Amino acid sequence: MHELSIACEIFEQVMATAKEHGATEVKHVTLQMGRLSHTNPEQLSFCFNVLANESIAKDADLIVEMIPPSLECECGYTGAVDEKKIRENCKFESELLAYAAVMECPVCGKPAQLTGGRELIIKSIEIETENQD
Amino acid sequence: MHVIDMGHDVYKANDKVAEKNKKKLDKYQVFSVNVMGAIGSGKTTLIEEAIRQLKDKYNIAVIAGDVVAEMDSSRFKKLDVPTIPVNTGKECHLDAKLVEKALDEIDLSNTDLLFIENVGNLICPVDFKLGEHLRVVIVSVTEGDDIILKHPMIFKTSDLAVINKVDIAHAVDVDAEKMRDDILSLKPNVPVILTSKHDWESLETWISFIELGVKEAQNR
Numbered sequence: 001m002h003e004l005s006i007a008c009e010i011f012e013q014v015m016a017t018a019k020e021h022g023a024t025e026v027k028h029v030t031l032q033m034g035r036l037s038h039t040n041p042e043q044l045s046f047c048f049n050v051l052a053n054e055s056i057a058k059d060a061d062l063i064v065e066m067i068p069p070s071l072e073c074e075c076g077y078t079g080a081v082d083e084k085k086i087r088e089n090c091k092f093e094s095e096l097l098a099y100a101a102v103m104e105c106p107v108c109g110k111p112a113q114l115t116g117g118r119e120l121i122i123k124s125i126e127i128e129t130e131n132q133d
Numbered sequence: 134m135h136v137i138d139m140g141h142d143v144y145k146a147n148d149k150v151a152e153k154n155k156k157k158l159d160k161y162q163v164f165s166v167n168v169m170g171a172i173g174s175g176k177t178t179l180i181e182e183a184i185r186q187l188k189d190k191y192n193i194a195v196i197a198g199d200v201v202a203e204m205d206s207s208r209f210k211k212l213d214v215p216t217i218p219v220n221t222g223k224e225c226h227l228d229a230k231l232v233e234k235a236l237d238e239i240d241l242s243n244t245d246l247l248f249i250e251n252v253g254n255l256i257c258p259v260d261f262k263l264g265e266h267l268r269v270v271i272v273s274v275t276e277g278d279d280i281i282l283k284h285p286m287i288f289k290t291s292d293l294a295v296i297n298k299v300d301i302a303h304a305v306d307v308d309a310e311k312m313r314d315d316i317l318s319l320k321p322n323v324p325v326i327l328t329s330k331h332d333w334e335s336l337e338t339w340i341s342f343i344e345l346g347v348k349e350a351q352n353r
Contacts, residue, residue, distance in 0.1 A: 002225055002257040006143055013141050021137055036286060037144070038256050091318075092282070100285035100319055111321065114289075118260065122141040126134055 003040060006120065007047035014057060014125055023127035026057035030124045034067045034117040036099055060125075069117030073105035078115065082106035147261055150229035154236060154264025161241040164350035165249060166343060167227075167263050169287060170271035171280070172253030175297040177205045178330055179271060179339060180248045184212050186340045191245035191347055196235045198227040198252045205250060215239060226257035232264060246347050255284040267346050273298040274307040281315040288319045293326070293342060300329035 010029070018026050029048070033039055041064040052058050072078045081103055090098040105112040158165050170176045184193055194215045197206035206218035217235040219227060232249060239247070249265060251258045255272075270291040272280050275298055281288055288294055294316045299309045313325045326342065328335040 002260075005224055005228075009143050009146070013139065013143075017137055017139055021135065023135075027134060038260050038286065097282060097285050097319075100289045102319075102321060118144065120143040120260075122139045122143065124136050124138045126136050128134060 002038065003043040004047045006039060007044055007051055010044075010122055011048060011051045011055075011057070013122055014060075015055065017125060018056065018127050021127060022129050022131070023056060024130055025128040026052075026055075026060040026125055027128060028061050028063055028126035029057070029122065030063045030065065030126075032065045032067050032119065032121040032123050034069070034119045036069055036096070036114070036117040037120050039120055065123070067117060067119060069099050069103070070115050071103055071105060071112040072115045073108060073110060073112035075105060075108040075110065077105050077107045077112070079106075144260055147229045150233055151262035151264040154229055154232055155266070157236060157241070158247065158264060158266070159350075159353065161244065162350050162353060163241055163244050163247050164267070164343075164347045165247040165263075165265045166267045166269055166346070167249045167251060167258075167265035168269050168271060169251045169255070169258045169291070170253065170269075170295075171255050171273075171276055174253070174271045174273045174276065175328075175330070176250055176253070176271050177208055179295065179297065179328065179336075180250060181208060181212060182330065182336050183248070183340045183343050184209065184214055186336075187246065187344060187347075188212065188214060190344075192243050193246045193248070194239045194244045196227075196232060196239075196247065196249045198231070198250055200224070200252060215244075221252055224257075225252055225254045226261050227251050227263055228261045229263055245351065246343070255280070255287050259286045259290055266350065267292050267343075269293045269295060271295040271297055272312070274302040274309055274312070275305050277305075278307040278309075278311050278315075281312055281319070285319050288316050288323070291320075291323065293324050294320075295326045295328055295339060297328045298330075299327045299335070300331050 045062045195209045203218045209216040268291045302309045
């Protein structure tokens with residue numbers, strides 16, 4: 001299962017960082033997830049909680065922030081997609097399909113390269129330590 | 134309570150290993166093909182056909198990914214090409230680390246073309262680069278002509294799309310041309326090949342596409 005291997009990687013990274021900072025408890029794990037990544041936030045949370053069951057992260061909340069797709073165009077434009085325009089121009093009703101179909105540069109209108117929206121980043125963790133200084 | 138910034142990108146960690154794999158393959162001028170597609174789409178058959186036609190001209194190796202069994206790798210071994218079976222166990226895709234390990238078992242200095250047959254799945258392989266030069270997605274008409282729009286990202290991220298088993302499209306009530314149009318609506322200009330193992334001309338198109346990549350790799 002896709003989410004389990006991802007959750008393993010997240011769990012290992014979180015525990016290593018928590019240990020490095022002398023954590024006694026991991027309270028929150030904040031993730032950034034591209035809207036085009038094939039990861040399911042609920043399944044990921046479930047897998048993470050199963051893995052963390054007997055660790056200092058057993059009560060940790062997995063907070064997922066979704067990242068919209070971004071583009072790079074040969075005209076020099078780099079940045080977010082024009083969501084409204086894509087939805088208006090695209091024959092597909094589904095959000096993922098609309099994003100996956102040709103994405104036009106909001107400046108020159110040519111098809112642009114997708115540069116973001118597929119990432120999965122462990123942004124930060126919130127921990128308790130013994131020394132609350 | 135302390136907040137610790139991490140900024141660790143899980144997929145980028147895989148991408149880094151994939152880049153390393155690609156550099157290694159480039160060093161030996163090996164052309165690598167990641168063959169993705171659903172279970173039963175005909176990945177193994179199309180790879181076998183390419184091996185049969187190209188093995189006298191080039192040295193070919195295969196990494197055969199499967200969840201548990203070794204049926205596919207035994208088919209390639211019968212063709213007398215070095216084959217590394219990779220069992221993912223519980224995973225639904227190959228990742229760069231698995232390929233990195235498999236590459237250690239291949240004599241790359243005596244390899245021109247490397248097929249990496251991914252696990253049968255149209256979803257998970259999308260997020261994991263392996264270090265390939267060509268990403269191929271194979272679907273068959275038996276999967277229904279809505280299979281493409283159900284799995285847009287694999288088509289969006291592939292360099293070549295193959296619609297297989299077109300000889301039985303009518304029998305399964307599917308329009309292969311609609312499938313081609315759907316692929317092009319997701320990724321205009323992507324090469325789309327319609328194939329059937331019973332139509333030699335269609336196989337030739339597939340095989341010559343692969344051979345083109347091998348020749349380019351050798352001139353790099």
